[in-house]
Amino acid sequence: MEKTDKKVIKKRLEEIGKEIVEQAKSKKVPYIRVPSRTTNNIVFDPKSLCYVIGDKTITRSAGNIRHVKPLAQMLKVASFCKELVEEELKHETKRGLYYISESWGEKLKFDEQPESDNIIEDIEAIIGEPREDFHIIPNPGGAVYGDLTLKFKNPSGKMMKINCLQTADGQTIGPRMSEAEIAECNAKRVIAIETSGMYNRFMEENAHKKFNAILVNLEGQATRATRRLIKRLNEIKKLPVYIFTDGDPWGLHIAMVIMAGSAKSAHINKMLATPSAKWIGVTASDIKKYKLRSDKLKDVDIKRIKELKKDPRYKSDKRLLEELKIWEEIKKKAEQQALLKYGLRYVVDEYFPAKLKEMEKK
Amino acid sequence: MEKTDKKVIKKRLEEIGKEIVEQAKSKKVPYIRVPSRTTNNIVFDPKSLCYVIGDKTITRSAGNIRHVKPLAQMLKVASFCKELVEEELKHETKRGLYYISESWGEKLKFDEQPESDNIIEDIEAIIGEPREDFHIIPNPGGAVYGDLTLKFKNPSGKMMKINCLQTADGQTIGPRMSEAEIAECNAKRVIAIETSGMYNRFMEENAHKKFNAILVNLEGQATRATRRLIKRLNEIKKLPVYIFTDGDPWGLHIAMVIMAGSAKSAHINKMLATPSAKWIGVTASDIKKYKLRSDKLKDVDIKRIKELKKDPRYKSDKRLLEELKIWEEIKKKAEQQALLKYGLRYVVDEYFPAKLKEMEKK
Structure with a gap:
């Protein structure tokens, strides 16, 4: 694009x-x-x-x-x-x-x-x-960290180049970032993360090096500016995109909006969505497999699952439908930070590589 | 500090x-x-x-x-x-x-x-x-833009220096930013802005040059990381701090939390608060003077004003008490973007210089 x-x-x-x-x-x-x-x-x-x-x-x-x-x-x-x-x-x-x-x-x-x-x-x-x-x-929101060089005009009209490793906590994704020219990109993939806490964990465990990745902090639901940047990295630089969210239907839907856009913005979805993006987890199966500390699904969560099961964006994906069913069975949700029970490094050293291997096989 | x-x-x-x-x-x-x-x-x-x-x-x-x-x-x-x-x-x-x-x-x-x-x-x-x-x-939040050079160790332990003009939309204020060493600062003041829209307006109208200022995007209520950074710029570099919010009791209170902290964090307020910071507006008087498009105050707004009037942090400031009274009289609130009725440049060319002059006289 x-x-x-x-x-x-x-x-x-x-x-x-x-x-x-x-x-x-x-x-x-x-x-x-x-x-x-x-x-x-x-x-x-x-x-x-x-x-x-x-x-x-x-x-x-x-x-x-x-x-x-x-x-x-x-x-x-x-x-x-x-x-x-x-x-x-x-x-x-x-x-x-x-x-x-x-x-x-x-x-x-x-x-x-x-x-x-x-x-x-x-x-x-x-x-x-x-x-x-x-x-x-749109409003700015989210941040990006990784070996990505962007070119843009600053507010005074001066052409600038910035590298997204030249930052302490990430570059804010606002109007100039999301539309900037991608001057250089040495990363091989994009990892988009729902919570700031896990994004910081990934930075500090050097996940950007380990996975040769650009890390994106979604800060919850991805802003439109963030979705634009992710799509452009995917289309222009052919980077595969992996989305890592909390383990509940709301987290999954954060991933879905990045993959397929929203019904409300049907007239413009093709400009914002990244259909090839993949949801890494935390899946319902992960909650069982990794024995994560979990909370009971509330009525509103169950209702949400039923809605998603009818949604054509989910109907076409067997894996997602299966996960929705498992949620209904186990009636539990878990946050991504629950993986910290295995120590600070585990999520980057063990969990994510295993999930990545699983996804790249498919 | x-x-x-x-x-x-x-x-x-x-x-x-x-x-x-x-x-x-x-x-x-x-x-x-x-x-x-x-x-x-x-x-x-x-x-x-x-x-x-x-x-x-x-x-x-x-x-x-x-x-x-x-x-x-x-x-x-x-x-x-x-x-x-x-x-x-x-x-x-x-x-x-x-x-x-x-x-x-x-x-x-x-x-x-x-x-x-x-x-x-x-x-x-x-x-x-x-x-x-x-x-x-704490979670990251907010962004900073201006001629400020910070020194910190990146996640790999490498000592880095970044300048906060080397960014498209601002540097995200997270754990490393808020605690970084202030290596160089050529600005003369800090301007903290409640909304992303107005922050972008200030950037694009080159307010950082015009006022020789570091611009901070609060994105609503200032995060703890943002308050730390503001306080450190104020104490270490002796920069005066000006806060520009929407014109309602909630906007004023965003400023107050930066100035005086919150009751909940009494044990740590002195480490986070910037008592010399000044609230620029939008004041209740501004709504009248600039004939801003406004909404009626709701019951919850009126209730909030009554609470603030009893709060010792407000009682000690005649100007703020006066503004609370004017709000009760005019029963109206206005957003900072309402100043755009006078054109894109007005807020930086006219409104802000006038307010700054007024504040610096006091």
């Missing part, structure tokens, strides 16, 4: 407005066709293992009084984003955009943030690129 | 055990005196503006059947931490320690994490140093 050229992005944003102008010139009632993002246009694509959107579109027409305002707002947002892309060094958040709209006057300003969020997602669907590419950025 | 030498920390940990051994040798029933951390021993210290603990102690005696297990566990934890300090490069989290205790056998293992957390806090109180110093680390 090499990044789409900024000139192309700019052109696509411009085209949204140009179409309206052309229609008006030829005395047509101006309208925009937007790929529909409602449930009845979201389908599961077995090939990419993602939810994607289908062919249905909706039309926003200046002939419909209820459409006039959002149509005008979309043009204004597209124009604002075009300016950001032209300025090159500036980005804003969705929340920021909502506040900026106040300066657009009473007729164009957004009354509630869901209105502006909706337009951002429409633009993503129209131009087929994630909002990062038109400089509407 | 130069860091206490590791040898001193090691000695203090050893002394906990040595005392017990001496008592046993001289046929006394062994006991440990621990500074009491209960409410009736927490007092407000007007000088440091912190809650601190008083002189009361509790005694854990081997002569009391209910004390035997926690007494033995404390010795085991102190011994484990001593090993971490000796190993130099390894750290664990409180959660990790709880799991590690499983390998100590049925008699010593912790049944619930609050038990091990409690012992960690007792050891902090006994030796008068925060747990970071005996390698029980």
Whole structure:
């Protein structure tokens, strides 16, 4: 997934407005066709293992009084984003955009943030690129550590190169990190870890050297910026991705969102998901095999397992379905740090190599 | 606050055990005196503006059947931490320690994490140093950007220097960052920012150059690691600290915890708090003056204001009390990003310089 050229992005944003102008010139009632993002246009694509959107579109027409305002707002947002892309060094958040709209006057300003969020997602669907590419950025989150050199322009416009071993605790994954050019990468795989505690354990046991890996701290559910970076390492550098989470259905689903995206962002999943990523564990089988300290599954956990079993993303993976069944049988969950009962080194010296071997056989 | 030498920390940990051994040798029933951390021993210290603990102690005696297990566990934890300090490069989290205790056998293992957390806090109180110093680390969180060079040993034991401008989105503040030696610092102040969106705005508007500042992304409530780093920059490098939050009682309290710590950690507040730090805003007055888009205060916000007005940390600061009163009058709150209504540059070009001038006059 090499990044789409900024000139192309700019052109696509411009085209949204140009179409309206052309229609008006030829005395047509101006309208925009937007790929529909409602449930009845979201389908599961077995090939990419993602939810994607289908062919249905909706039309926003200046002939419909209820459409006039959002149509005008979309043009204004597209124009604002075009300016950001032209300025090159500036980005804003969705929340920021909502506040900026106040300066657009009473007729164009957004009354509630869901209105502006909706337009951002429409633009993503129209131009087929994630909002990062038109400089509407998600929050930073997570960190990366390993032999990876990234190239980017700093806020003053100076081209910089940084190596992700030149850091004490990791480089924060924010808008510039997730979109940076991958200048050099000597690692052979990516290991993404759910908790900060285990990420620190991996750093301190030199797992990045032992497994020749880039370590990613997910800090729970992976942020969008982190998912982008993981996907880019996977696609551009062909690095296999392994995800290590707590041993419960929520941990497994953290892995699934990295692998297949979420139903909510069907229009953009293909740009964010890494279908070849593999969930290492802690599996339900691991809880039994390693006799991990565990807690009883709560009703809400059991309910979650039942939901996941019906989810097409799980149905297509025998191993995951099997693990969901084992959870239902043993009715227990365990955190990844439970492996520390065998000492500080065990997880990197024994558990992970064994799991890696098992996964690489498949 | 130069860091206490590791040898001193090691000695203090050893002394906990040595005392017990001496008592046993001289046929006394062994006991440990621990500074009491209960409410009736927490007092407000007007000088440091912190809650601190008083002189009361509790005694854990081997002569009391209910004390035997926690007494033995404390010795085991102190011994484990001593090993971490000796190993130099390894750290664990409180959660990790709880799991590690499983390998100590049925008699010593912790049944619930609050038990091990409690012992960690007792050891902090006994030796008068925060747990970071005996390698029980908090979660990472927040990021730092600016002309600051830190020196530390990386996980392989190699001494490294990093500059916090050599990063795309900031250096993550984790265990090595917060405790690193401050090798060089050319900045004149610290600006700590509540939200990632505003932190990015400050970076992109080159606020670090304009104000000759180190920018800190708090990402909401400041983590303990972030508070340590801020305090160390303030004490060692004498940098004034300015805190910029959302304009509501919760934002103000984020600033207060940086300034004065929390009641819960009275035994260690003096090691974490920065009493000279100043809250820049968004103040209640700012909401009026800058006509910011605002939301109505909810019942829970109003309740919070009433609590804060009674809090001794606020009672001693006329300006803060005044702002709490204005909030009660206007019954409105505003986010820091609301300042974007005046354009992307305004907050760094106009708002912040005006506020800084106002604060530096006082």
